[in-house]
Amino acid sequence: MSESDARTETDAVDEDAVRSETAVLQSISRPTVAEIGAGIAAVILLGALTRYFDTHVPQWAVGTPFNRIAKSIEFPVYAIVIGLIGNVVLAKLDLRERLSAGFRTEFFIKTGVVLLGASINLKILVTAAGPSIVQALLLITAVFGFTWWLGGRLGLDDKLRALLSSAVSICGVSAAIAAAGAVQAKREQIAYAASLVIIFALPSIFVLPWLADVFDLSDAVAGAWIGGNIDTTAAVAASGAIAGEKALQIATIVKTTQNALIGIVAIALTAYFTIRVERIPGAARPSVRQFWERFPKFVIGFVAASVIGTLYLQSVDKKTGAAHIAIVNDLRTWFLIFAFVSIGLEFSLRGLREAGWRPVVVFGSAAVFNLAVGLGLSVLLFHNFTA
Numbered sequence: 001m002s003e004s005d006a007r008t009e010t011d012a013v014d015e016d017a018v019r020s021e022t023a024v025l026q027s028i029s030r031p032t033v034a035e036i037g038a039g040i041a042a043v044i045l046l047g048a049l050t051r052y053f054d055t056h057v058p059q060w061a062v063g064t065p066f067n068r069i070a071k072s073i074e075f076p077v078y079a080i081v082i083g084l085i086g087n088v089v090l091a092k093l094d095l096r097e098r099l100s101a102g103f104r105t106e107f108f109i110k111t112g113v114v115l116l117g118a119s120i121n122l123k124i125l126v127t128a129a130g131p132s133i134v135q136a137l138l139l140i141t142a143v144f145g146f147t148w149w150l151g152g153r154l155g156l157d158d159k160l161r162a163l164l165s166s167a168v169s170i171c172g173v174s175a176a177i178a179a180a181g182a183v184q185a186k187r188e189q190i191a192y193a194a195s196l197v198i199i200f201a202l203p204s205i206f207v208l209p210w211l212a213d214v215f216d217l218s219d220a221v222a223g224a225w226i227g228g229n230i231d232t233t234a235a236v237a238a239s240g241a242i243a244g245e246k247a248l249q250i251a252t253i254v255k256t257t258q259n260a261l262i263g264i265v266a267i268a269l270t271a272y273f274t275i276r277v278e279r280i281p282g283a284a285r286p287s288v289r290q291f292w293e294r295f296p297k298f299v300i301g302f303v304a305a306s307v308i309g310t311l312y313l314q315s316v317d318k319k320t321g322a323a324h325i326a327i328v329n330d331l332r333t334w335f336l337i338f339a340f341v342s343i344g345l346e347f348s349l350r351g352l353r354e355a356g357w358r359p360v361v362v363f364g365s366a367a368v369f370n371l372a373v374g375l376g377l378s379v380l381l382f383h384n385f386t387a
Contacts, residue, residue: 036101043103043108047079047334049082050082051337054075057070076340079339079344080344081344083341086344087345087347108335108336108339109335109336110301111298112333113262114302114305116302116305116332118309119325119329120256120306131224131381131385135228135254135382142369146366147161147165147366150362150365154358154362155358159185163183163192164176166178166179167179168363170258170265171232172231173232175265177339178263178266181298182265182266183269187346188347194343196360197231201231205242208239209222212226212243219247220382221383223246223250223254223382225375226240226247227250227253228254229371236251
């Protein structure tokens with residue numbers, strides 16, 4: 001055999017070895033259908049456990065000192081905690097990585113946000129929520145700007161800045177999720193933002209009605225303050241109920257108005273990150289097609305669901321419409337439960353260690369700023385409001 005023939009044969013053997021090694025690596029990295037199915041089954045099982053605790057813990061706490069606390073704890077708390085426990089258990093069993101392809105966080109989150117749109121009645125916002133629209137626009141602009149500025153001063157990653165700014169200025173977890181889709185944030189960053197929202201929202205449920213009473217605020221002003229400052233819709237409902245029925249109505253309208261602005265903020269963030277943050281110096285401006293590819297399509301679904309829900313409620317009687325919207329809301333809750341469970345399952349402490357203490361300072365400072373500006377706007381816009 002000549003030297004050239006030997007070299008050719010050796011090269012062929014090397015190429016075969018590389019192809020074989022590549023095939024092995026691909027087979028290891030590519031999840032099987034069984035692993036994906038098992039991962040999804042794990043999420044559903046833990047989601048069902050979450051719903052069980054969410055339903056029964058308040059019943060178990062009746063007549064105990066923990067009654068009010070149990071009522072105020074929302075399903076994201078149970079879902080993330082149960083997901084984290086599942087994370088540890090599966091990691092100990094050496095199963096977490098193998099089943100991770102079934103933890104479809106992004107799909108569950110986007111579906112839940114789209115379904116959220118069905119409960120937002122655009123007609124109410126247009127015809128009966130003039131002051132709340134003004135408050136929402138001014139408050140979101142001021143608080144988002146302050147949070148973004150402070151996050152920049154403390155050197156936070158731009159994607160985490162976007163999540164925290166959206167969460168504290170609009171409507172908590174849902175806004176953070178929409179922002180995450182727009183800026184393509186890491187799952188660890190979503191979990192971090194969601195955790196901060198929950199930590200700050202729980203005490204606000206009781207503190208804001210108490211402060212409204214201390215300040216002797218009217219029902220309308222108290223409701224506008226609660227609706228504009230507490231970051232989750234369910235927590236707003238709980239706090240508004242403590243403040244009174246009229247305060248609850250105003251709080252719900254204000255929070256609904258803020259929810260409706262999620263899409264606008266998502267569009268703005270998509271544009272900013274595409275054109276400014278992640279643009280390569282000297283490169284051509286992104287095309288419309290690139291912008292469209294980057295834009296979170298589920299935001300369109302969110303707006304469409306809101307329009308469809310509004311038109312549907314106009315075409316049926318109130319009782320039928322309420323019953324059907326309740327079904328959609330229950331379905332939305334299930335998908336969000338699955339999303340938060342998946343976040344817990346995928347969660348890594350590495351992201352929190354990298355973030356450090358600065359996000360907590362940013363979010364806490366923004367929450368205080370939000371309270372002050374929100375109170376001023378509520379008094380200015382709702383002091384003469386009569387339902």
